[in-house]
Amino acid sequence: MSDYDVVVIGAGCGGLGIGALLSHQGRKVLVVEQSNLIGGCCSTFEQKGYRIDLGASIIEFPQVIDWCFKRMGTSFFDEVDLVPVDPTFSAMLSDGTKVTYPLSLEETRKEIMRVAPEDVKGWDKYSKKFQGFIDTALDGFFVSPMNNFTDMVKLFAKTPALLKYNSLFFSSYEGVIRKYFKNEKIIESFSFHSFYAGQPPALLPGHFAMLPYAEHAGVYYSKGGMIGIPKGFQKCGEKSGMKIRLNTAVKKILVSKKRVRGVVLEDGTEITSDVVVSNINSRKMYLEMIGEEHLPWLAKAGLKSYTYSMATPMLYLCLNYTPPLEHHHTLMTLPMEKVNNYWFNHYLKGSFPKEQFGILSWTTRSDPSLAPKGHHIIAVTLAPGVYKLKGTTWDQEKPRLKEEIINYLDKTYLPGLKEHIVLAELSTPSDFEKRLRSPEGAIYALRQDLPHSMMFRPAAKSKHVKGLYLVGASTHPGGGVPTVIASAMIGADLIEKYEQ
Ligand SMILES: Cc1cc2nc3c(=O)[nH]c(=O)nc-3n(C[C@H](O)[C@H](O)[C@H](O)COP(=O)(O)OP(=O)(O)OC[C@H]3O[C@@H](n4cnc5c(N)ncnc54)[C@H](O)[C@@H]3O)c2cc1C
Structure with a gap:
C-alpha cells in the first residue's frame, strides 16, 4: 500500500491544477513544494507590508482557466477574486508616442x-x-x-x-x-x-x-496578488482532500522496473506512490531526479539537446508616491528591429543593455490594498537577461545594475522615482534560480521555438518511465499561466485513462 495515489513535485499553477483535478477524481494526492509559498512563477511575497508579485502580472485566456475550474463543478470567477484590466496595455514608444489598446476591439x-x-x-x-x-x-x-x-x-x-x-x-x-x-x-x-x-x-x-x-x-489581475490564482486551486483541491507540504524539496524520484515508486525528499524521507507528477523543469527532473541510468541513450541525448528558455531580471519597486503612469500594464518598447538586434547583439553575446525595454506592471492600480495607504508597487519586467554574462556574474553586477536601471527609469518613464523609493529589489536570473530552483533562471522552462514545441517538447506521459507524468511550462502547450493550467487538464485526463 503506497502512502499516496499521486505525489506532485512543485506547487506551481500546473502542479496545483492537476493536484486539484486528481483529488476531485477521488485520488489521494500530496503536493510537495520546496519554497515557503505556493504558486511558483505566479506567486506573491510579502515584504514590509507590500505584497509583491514574483513573476506573472496578468492573465489572458481566462476561458482556459475557467474550463479547469468547471471540471471541479465551480468556476474561475467564483473561486478567484478577479479584477478586469482595461485597457489591455499601453505602449510608450521610443519616440515618445503613447499608444493605448482598450479591451474593446x-x-x-x-x-x-x-x-x-x-x-x-x-x-x-x-x-x-x-x-x-x-x-x-x-x-x-x-x-x-x-x-x-x-x-x-x-x-x-x-x-x-x-x-x-x-x-x-x-x-x-x-x-x-x-x-x-x-x-x-x-x-x-x-x-x-x-x-x-x-x-x-x-x-x-x-x-x-x-x-x-x-x-x-479579457485580461485579469487577481485581487490580493497573482497568488490568488494558485490559491483558488489549493482551495478546490483541499476540499477533496489534497495535501500540500511547503518547505519540502524532492531530491530523487524512486524508479524500479521502469516504474515510479515514489519520491525521496532532501531530508532522506521516502514517500511512496505509483504515480508521480513533475511540475518542475523536465530536463533537470529527468537528468537529476530520475537519473541517466533509467533513460535510453536516445532520450538522454534528446534531453541534453533542450535549451532552457530565456531568463528575465525583475525590479520590484515599492513607492511612497503615485507613479506617473495611467494603466496596469505599460510597455516600454523599442522598434522591432532594435528588439531583434538586442537579442542577437546583447543577449546571445552575454551582455545586458543600458537602454531598457519591458513592462511596468503597476499592480496597486488594480488593487490598492497591496500596499500601505497612498503607497504603490511597480514590478518591472526588464529586457531578457542571459544567465551567463560574459566575463562577469549577475551577483557581481547586481548593485551597479540596480542603480543604473533606477537612474534610467527615473530619467525616462518614471520621473521622480528616485526620491520616492521605499524599497527596491532587483531579482536577477541567478536569484530566480535560487528562489524557484529553475535552472538558469529560465522563466518558461524550455525554449518555445518549433524544435521545442508540441510533440518535440517533453511528453506529458513519460515515454521512458511508467507512472511518470509532466505538467507545467516544460511540457505541451508551454509556459504562461493559462497554458500550464491547460497542461494540468491534459495530465489529469491521461492519468484517468492510464492509471486505474
Ligand atoms: C517574470 C515572469 C513574468 C511572467 N508573466 C506572466 C504573465 O504576466 N502572464 C502569464 O500568464 N504568465 C506569465 N509568466 C509565466 C507563468 O508565470 C509561468 O509559465 C507559470 O506560472 C509556470 O507554472 P508551472 O506550473 O510551470 O510551475 P512554476 O511556476 O515553475 O512552479 C514550479 C514549482 O516547483 C517548485 N520546485 C522546484 N524544484 C522543486 C523540488 N526539487 N522539490 C519541490 N518543489 C520544487 C518551485 O519552487 C515552484 O514553486 C511569467 C513568468 C515569469 C517568471
Missing part, C-alpha cells in the same frame, strides 16, 4: 485610426484571422495531448480547419505582424509581446502573433 480600432489610419484595414484583417485561429485552435490545441506525431495527426484530423492556419506555425512572429501592419509605430507597439513566449520577434513562431489580439478576450 472597436475602441482599439479607433486608436489605430488615430495613430496610423493606413493600418486600420490591416487591423481588421489581423483580427479576423486570429479570431478564426483562436476559435479553431483553442480547445483542440490547448487541451489535447501532444505526446507524439500520432497525437498531432489526430488533432489535425479532429480539427481539419486548423490546416488553414498551417503557415502561421512556419512563419515568424515578426513576419505575421509585418504582413498586417505597415506603420512602424503600430509594429513597435506589438514588439514586446513576442517575449511573452520567450523569443524575439524574428525567431518566435508566427502563431504567437495572436497574443496582442487575444488580450481583447
Whole structure:
C-alpha cells in the first residue's frame, strides 16, 4: 500500500491544477513544494507590508482557466477574486508616442485610426484571422495531448480547419505582424509581446502573433496578488482532500522496473506512490531526479539537446508616491528591429543593455490594498537577461545594475522615482534560480521555438518511465499561466485513462 495515489513535485499553477483535478477524481494526492509559498512563477511575497508579485502580472485566456475550474463543478470567477484590466496595455514608444489598446476591439480600432489610419484595414484583417485561429485552435490545441506525431495527426484530423492556419506555425512572429501592419509605430507597439513566449520577434513562431489580439478576450489581475490564482486551486483541491507540504524539496524520484515508486525528499524521507507528477523543469527532473541510468541513450541525448528558455531580471519597486503612469500594464518598447538586434547583439553575446525595454506592471492600480495607504508597487519586467554574462556574474553586477536601471527609469518613464523609493529589489536570473530552483533562471522552462514545441517538447506521459507524468511550462502547450493550467487538464485526463 503506497502512502499516496499521486505525489506532485512543485506547487506551481500546473502542479496545483492537476493536484486539484486528481483529488476531485477521488485520488489521494500530496503536493510537495520546496519554497515557503505556493504558486511558483505566479506567486506573491510579502515584504514590509507590500505584497509583491514574483513573476506573472496578468492573465489572458481566462476561458482556459475557467474550463479547469468547471471540471471541479465551480468556476474561475467564483473561486478567484478577479479584477478586469482595461485597457489591455499601453505602449510608450521610443519616440515618445503613447499608444493605448482598450479591451474593446472597436475602441482599439479607433486608436489605430488615430495613430496610423493606413493600418486600420490591416487591423481588421489581423483580427479576423486570429479570431478564426483562436476559435479553431483553442480547445483542440490547448487541451489535447501532444505526446507524439500520432497525437498531432489526430488533432489535425479532429480539427481539419486548423490546416488553414498551417503557415502561421512556419512563419515568424515578426513576419505575421509585418504582413498586417505597415506603420512602424503600430509594429513597435506589438514588439514586446513576442517575449511573452520567450523569443524575439524574428525567431518566435508566427502563431504567437495572436497574443496582442487575444488580450481583447479579457485580461485579469487577481485581487490580493497573482497568488490568488494558485490559491483558488489549493482551495478546490483541499476540499477533496489534497495535501500540500511547503518547505519540502524532492531530491530523487524512486524508479524500479521502469516504474515510479515514489519520491525521496532532501531530508532522506521516502514517500511512496505509483504515480508521480513533475511540475518542475523536465530536463533537470529527468537528468537529476530520475537519473541517466533509467533513460535510453536516445532520450538522454534528446534531453541534453533542450535549451532552457530565456531568463528575465525583475525590479520590484515599492513607492511612497503615485507613479506617473495611467494603466496596469505599460510597455516600454523599442522598434522591432532594435528588439531583434538586442537579442542577437546583447543577449546571445552575454551582455545586458543600458537602454531598457519591458513592462511596468503597476499592480496597486488594480488593487490598492497591496500596499500601505497612498503607497504603490511597480514590478518591472526588464529586457531578457542571459544567465551567463560574459566575463562577469549577475551577483557581481547586481548593485551597479540596480542603480543604473533606477537612474534610467527615473530619467525616462518614471520621473521622480528616485526620491520616492521605499524599497527596491532587483531579482536577477541567478536569484530566480535560487528562489524557484529553475535552472538558469529560465522563466518558461524550455525554449518555445518549433524544435521545442508540441510533440518535440517533453511528453506529458513519460515515454521512458511508467507512472511518470509532466505538467507545467516544460511540457505541451508551454509556459504562461493559462497554458500550464491547460497542461494540468491534459495530465489529469491521461492519468484517468492510464492509471486505474
Ligand atoms: C517574470 C515572469 C513574468 C511572467 N508573466 C506572466 C504573465 O504576466 N502572464 C502569464 O500568464 N504568465 C506569465 N509568466 C509565466 C507563468 O508565470 C509561468 O509559465 C507559470 O506560472 C509556470 O507554472 P508551472 O506550473 O510551470 O510551475 P512554476 O511556476 O515553475 O512552479 C514550479 C514549482 O516547483 C517548485 N520546485 C522546484 N524544484 C522543486 C523540488 N526539487 N522539490 C519541490 N518543489 C520544487 C518551485 O519552487 C515552484 O514553486 C511569467 C513568468 C515569469 C517568471
